[in-house]
Amino acid sequence: MSSDDLFKILKADGWELDRTKGSHHIFKHPEKKGIVVLPHPRKDIPKGTENSILKQAGLN
Template structure:
């Protein structure tokens, strides 16, 4: 999955861009705790990193 697709999905779910640090975009959600960081631009996000993003965003891995 590309970083562009992950960012699009985060925004649809209500996450907003809080900060950018180099190539990393940091997103926060008004009702979910924590910060989700996504490296952008990135063609293919490694599977372990992608699972971590899904966990932080409180998404179900099986519905990706």
């Protein structure tokens, strides 16, 4: 899965881009706790990293 696909999934769930640090986009959710860090732009994100990002977002 690409970082663009994960970006769209996070945005659809209500996550908002809080800030960018280098090649990493940091998202916050208005209701959920914590942050989600997404390496961007990447064409292929490893499956383990993808699962970890989705788990952090509460979308597993």
